[in-house]
Amino acid sequence: MAGDQNVHGQSLLSVRNLTVTFTTDDGRFKAAEDICMDIGRGESVGLVGESGCGKSVTALGLTRLIPNPPGCIESGTVLFDGADIMSMDTAALRKIRGNAISMIFQEPLSALSPLHRIGRQLAEAVLLHRRISKKEAWRFAEDWLRKVGIPDAGERMHSYPYQLSGGMQQRVMIAMALMLEPALIIADEPTTALDVTTQAQIFDLTLRMKQNFTSLLLITHDMGVVWEMCERVIVMYASRIVETGSREAIFEHPAHPYTAGLLEAIPRLSRGRQRLKDIPGQVPSPFNYPKGCHFQARCPYAFERCRRETPPLFDCGGGQKSACFLMDKAKE
Ligand SMILES: Nc1ncnc2c1ncn2[C@@H]1O[C@H](COP(=O)(O)OP(=O)(O)OP(=O)(O)O)[C@@H](O)[C@H]1O
Ligand SMILES: [Mg+2]
Numbered sequence: 118m119a120g121d122q123n124v125h126g127q128s129l130l131s132v133r134n135l136t137v138t139f140t141t142d143d144g145r146f147k148a149a150e151d152i153c154m155d156i157g158r159g160e161s162v163g164l165v166g167e168s169g170c171g172k173s174v175t176a177l178g179l180t181r182l183i184p185n186p187p188g189c190i191e192s193g194t195v196l197f198d199g200a201d202i203m204s205m206d207t208a209a210l211r212k213i214r215g216n217a218i219s220m221i222f223q224e225p226l227s228a229l230s231p232l233h234r235i236g237r238q239l240a241e242a243v244l245l246h247r248r249i250s251k252k253e254a255w256r257f258a259e260d261w262l263r264k265v266g267i268p269d270a271g272e273r274m275h276s277y278p279y280q281l282s283g284g285m286q287q288r289v290m291i292a293m294a295l296m297l298e299p300a301l302i303i304a305d306e307p308t309t310a311l312d313v314t315t316q317a318q319i320f321d322l323t324l325r326m327k328q329n330f331t332s333l334l335l336i337t338h339d340m341g342v343v344w345e346m347c348e349r350v351i352v353m354y355a356s357r358i359v360e361t362g363s364r365e366a367i368f369e370h371p372a373h374p375y376t377a378g379l380l381e382a383i384p385r386l387s388r389g390r391q392r393l394k395d396i397p398g399q400v401p402s403p404f405n406y407p408k409g410c411h412f413q414a415r416c417p418y419a420f421e422r423c424r425r426e427t428p429p430l431f432d433c434g435g436g437q438k439s440a441c442f443l444m445d446k447a448k449e
Pocket of ligand 2: 172173174305
C-alpha cells in the first residue's frame with residue numbers, strides 16, 4: 118500500500134506498514150496496524166482520533182520507544198532523513214532522538230530527571246549537541262525558559278522538577294524539545310496542562326520554528342488546534358489510519374464517515390447552544406476489533422462488504438485518501 122503523499126517533495130520521515138502489538142494477560146492485540154505516513158521537510162501534520170485508537174503507540178513505534186515487553190514492533194520500515202530507524206544501533210538512535218527528533222510527551226516528568234536541577238539538565242542537553250562553553254549553554258537554556266513563558270527563569274534554573282507545577286514542568290520539557298532546533302518535533306498532546314494563553318505562545322514558537330524547516334507531527338484531540346497548526350491531517354480509528362488529506366480537504370469535505378463524525382463533535386459558535394453531537398456507540402476493545410472495517414458497528418452507511426473485507430486507503434483525488442468502501446462504490 119502506498120503511503121500518503123505530501124506537497125513538500127522528498128520526505129523527512131517515511132513510515133511504511135508499521136504494526137505494533139501488545140501481549141497482556143488477556144491476550145495479544147494490534148495497537149497500531151499497517152501505518153503508512155510521510156512528513157515533508159517543514160511540513161506539519163496533525164494525528165487525530167478518539168482515545169485509545171493508537172496515536173501515542175504510533176509515535177512511540179516510529180521512534181522505537183515501545184516498551185518491550187509488553188509491546189513489540191511486529192513489522193514496518195521507518196526512514197528518517199534517509200536513515201533506517203529500525204535497523205539503527207542504540208547509540209545512533211539515541212543521538213537522533215536527542216537532537217534531530219524531539220519528543221514532547223503527555224507526561225512531562227517522563228522527560229525530566231527528578232534528581233537534577235532543571236538548569237543542569239537543560240545545559241547538559243545543549244552541551245551534548247553544541248560546541249559552546251558551559252556558561253553559554255547555561256545562558257542559552259535560561260533564554261529558552263523565558264521563551265516558553267517561565268517567570269523568574271534565572272531562579273527556576275536552580276529548581277528541581279518536583280518544585281514546579283505541572284504546567285511549569287510541561288514548559289520546561291517544551292523548552293528542552295525546541296531549543297536544539299530539531300528537524301522533527303513529535304508532540305503528543307503537548308499543551309494539555311497549560312492555560313489557553315500559554316498554549317497560544319507555545320504554538321506560536323513552534324510555528325516560528327517551522328520557518329527553519331522544522332517538521333511537526335502533532336497529536337491532539339483538539340481539531341481547532343489542528344486547523345491552526347497543521348497543513349495535513351491523519352485520522353486514526355481503532356489502530357488504523359482511516360483518512361488522510363490536506364487540512365482543507367479533511368475539514369471541508371471529509372470522505373470517511375468517522376472523520377465526518379469527529380468534525381460534527383467540534384463546538385461551533387454558529388451553532389449557538391445546540392448540543393454537541395457525539396459519534397454514537399463506543400470504540401471497540403482492541404481484543405474485539407471486528408473482521409473488516411473497524412468502524413462498521415458505529416457507521417450509519419455500513420453494508421455487507423464492510424463486515425467482510427478490510428478497506429484499503431482509496432484515493433479520493435487531491436492527495437486525500439479514505440479507507441472506506443463508499444469511495445470504491447462511488448467509482449463503480
Ligand atoms: N504499555 C501498554 N501495555 C498494554 N497496552 C497498551 C500499552 N500502551 C498502549 N496500550 C494500548 O494500545 C492501544 C492504543 O493506545 P494509545 O495510547 O496509542 O492510544 P491514544 O490514541 O494515544 O489515546 P489517547 O488519546 O487517550 O492518548 C490502547 O488500547 C491502549 O490501551
Ligand atoms: Mg495518547
